[in-house]
């Protein structure tokens with residue numbers, strides 16, 4: 001692991017998720033931008049002294065010198081560091097699990113996707129919401145035609161934690177997220193709008209054709225948007241609305257997706273992740289529960305406990321990690337991956353996320369020319 005040291009947020013989620021199904025062991029790391037803190041943290045996590053590295057360059061050199069070198073490296077650092085770290089790892093021959101957004105700039109994302117393709121390394125992106133079993137169930141049902149042709153997609157990701165200027169009061173996570181150099185051009189849209197964009201595309205299979213966006217910065221002095229409204233036009237005629245907000249009071253992590261088709265509608269809410277709402281035309285709304293009978297193989301493969309025993313965020317993240325392990329194993333042994341190793345967020349999904357952010361910010365800035373194609377890559 002690179003990043004995810006003492007006091008960091010997502011690194012600990014990765015550590016729990018990686019180990020939940022015994023798919024991975026954490027054996028080496030450069031956990032902190034401060035080498036001494038990183039090494040101390042590694043030792044406190046039970047990492048061997050000679051694999052508690054000062055930085056990612058030392059990790060690469062040290063691991064390349066070992067016969068039992070790591071199988072993959074997880075990147076859990078702020079956005080602007082993803083590109084140089086991932087590039088160095090891929091060039092050294094390592095598979096990579098990278099946090100979203102893939103990079104801070106579209107240019108870097110284009111280069112990283114190309115490098116990945118040419119090197120044939122595995123690069124998985126932790127778009128968390130595509131790890132949930134009921135999100136897979138929604139994807140399968142829509143692909144099977146259960147709601148007919150999709151008419152409109154409503155997706156939102158409201159958060160409240162940045163409703164005040166916490167970046168100027170010592171909050172490390174908010175500080176880099178509001179710095180365009182470290183975060184990238186899109187504030188809420190880059191940080192969480194990319195999750196919503198990926199979730200909508202993942203579940204519906206729709207490809208974006210064009211968008212128009214209106215960004216706002218409600219907290220005084222903040223350099224990036226903290227609220228984004230985006231209208232979407234998908235190929236084939238479907239429409240969409242995407243809302244991301246870091247200032248939505250009352251919402252801790254309110255990721256919500258609703259898809260309306262000609263024959264029915266389907267809805268999923270992250271704070272009730274074990275349920276899917278299904279509204280077939282002319283019938284009462286049904287609540288489909290995780291773990292119940294007659295679910296898809298995709299949902300069953302990502303389920304551990306019976307219905308009524310809730311699974312959530314950590315298990316969804318573990319589904320990604322176990323999927324990455326299966327995908328890597330299958331590639332190395334030349335076989336097809338099992339269900340869990342399929343439909344994983346790829347480096348191309350990461351690139352599409354950056355192309356989306358770029359188009360959103362460009363659309364907002366070019367008020368006179370609102371509809372922009374998102375994938376100019």
Ligand code: NAI
Nearest residue numbers: 003004005008009010031032033076077078079099100128
């Ligand atoms: P954070 O600020 O809490 O932690 C960053 C960690 O990276 C710190 O330990 C820091 O010392 C370390 N670091 C920074 N530069 C480094 C370098 N060059 N080498 C080694 N370590 C370095 O950040 P947070 O909130 O954990 O976010 C990290 C990444 O995870 C971001 O890209 C963010 O967008 C993503 N993220 C993804 C989530 C998801 O749902 N998939 C949720 C939260 C964050």
